[in-house]
Amino acid sequence: MKLNLAAYALASSGLAAASNSFAGSSLYFLPGLSASDQANYINTLASYGAKVVRVWINGLGTGCVKGSNVVTSISEFETTIGTYNWNSLAAVDKVLAQLAAKGMKAIISPHDGNDIHDGSVSGNGCDIYCHTYGTSFYSNSQAQAQYDARIKAILTYKSPSSGLAWGNWSDAILAFDLENEPFQFTSDGANNDPSNWLCNRAANFKKYITDSNIKVATGGIGGDQSHGHTMLAKALSCPSIDLMSVHAYVGSASTWGAIMPGFEASAAANNKLVYIEEWGVATSYPSDFNDQSAAINNIAYPWIYWQMIPGDDGTESCNSGCCTGYDGFEVGFNSGKGNLQYAISQANTKTTKQDWSFVGAPPNGGGSGGSSPPTGGGGGSGSGYPADTCTWGCEGWDCSSSSPCQSAYSCVGGYCKNCTWGCGGWNCSASQPCNADYTCVSGVCHHSGPAT
Template structure:
């Protein structure tokens, strides 16, 4: 087939290649939006069903869940009815009932066409609770901030990851690492290096790529992806796009965690990150963002800014209960942090924001759902 110069330029632009100063075009691809909900597996069966059905009805394609323990009571305006053990209360001794609870959630979300990103551990839990504001889990009490540099801790964490990826789903009969119909990706961890200097030193212990290589060795030929999980926590800390991760071939997705007061901030954040991600052949997405009631820009404006920039996103967090601005109808109205949005809240138009995300043309080729 013969190509004219004009048709060749059009083809290159469609592929996202700059041609002699001509800017890259956004390309039509499969964008998405969804929500984090780290306590979904602790809700009642009726609340789980309501939440998942509502997400599906609003067009959500992705949900982010965590392998974590929970205690009964009010969490972010919703009622956790089950005490769920941490996956490890003794290192190497796995509480598989925790995964069974999550598996029941995955069965429901996958049936509705929603894929999960799973965070297998919370990096905030490896620090003393007085420092991080979170709990102190078994890795915290054993290693503290040496978790990332200890060779023994790396070996033990790699074993944890293998146990999670090799867990055979009671719902599907597949190992989680092979259950691509239900699982889009696994984070390395939620917010690694949040309270350490590893980010500032560009991961001197090779924790990120070493763990990603372990993920890939267990995943094999699976299409399930490996994501960073928001290196260093909030984007303002400067480590979401850490070179050690960008240069690691075993990492597929670079996760942005960013909480900004003004919608105008998003264009600069995303355009800057896209340049370095594209150069490293990585996809980027906004894995956590949230709008406090004290921010200058509300949810609708910030969602519009992210959608206009052309990046998939997962909000922190849509909740099944009331969000604190609503009259309490669920019998559980405590524990808010100001970022939650209930489905019937006036804080934001969830359905419209998701619909615009799903129809957005993206900067990168996100055809992996």
């Protein structure tokens, strides 16, 4: 895209309140990992200073996924349209609670646009909406109403962990994508969204988002930016869309400096923020992870990698019992493929041209330095997980009356939390106050720190 200098001037002035950048990772199968593996993953990213983890509302089977062991089967949220499998949201909710406890947030994709196709796309899933509507999903009024109902169910879901509806839980949630990669296998992007699907869906999201610090993101319109739909005019002009999500898999680090200023100019001219929601580096690319992350950080855009994984990636030697199933873009915590800690710490030091202050600061003490990746495993043979020094009732583990937490933790919403009284999401009153980290609002303890 050729940079329009007038638009860029507007971008520089229209959203002039700069703030620090941030970084994170996608991990769509995180809710299916064991409690200890979830905790290790989140704790490690927090220690690096990561601010965001992107997760999906999707079904998961057990077994090996991208070097990791999924132990919990999770149902699709809808196997019959309009009938909701609430265990799917409960599994994600436990992840959200752990993120919030570490000062991190989630971006949630409530549906995968890669599932929407006419059946000719080999290797992609086909969910109940795909089977029912095929590529007419975006234009069919009944499908639109059913998807709107799905979104209402997700955004009004009351968190067992916090007691808040997801649409009002900004301590844990940064944004909702309209969908992961809408229009990926349809002509709607090329035709500039003829049914106004994007803006009408965004307006529906806004009905149920009651906290202004939770944003609506596009989710990467049309998939990779090379398809030319990232900054679709209908999305840019929509007042209910806050964030323009860039998905880009580029071979050369220099490409970032070529494409992002134009994207930012288009976004800012329409009072939107822009961030890189997906990027990945294959071993065949001329520029590796370290070079590409440095290029992105040098131009100071927030980014989320596809994917930082807790186990070994495909470039690592595995001792025994190894999981595979790679797509080639993964980077393991202990991999020589890239220095994740350093890349995240550098993102946190950069000043953006946009105002992302609502996101809040990175996890306390996280992300400084990062001169080299962590060493050693310890989470099981060949797992690549950080060493786990806790053996029972640990932070983030499932708990109940028969499976208690260690004395340092309390069982809150079915998981162990480092809080013993007046915790986030607990009921409160004048006689039953919140602890010093929280404020009693409408009978529920809310985080009392700066707006995030």
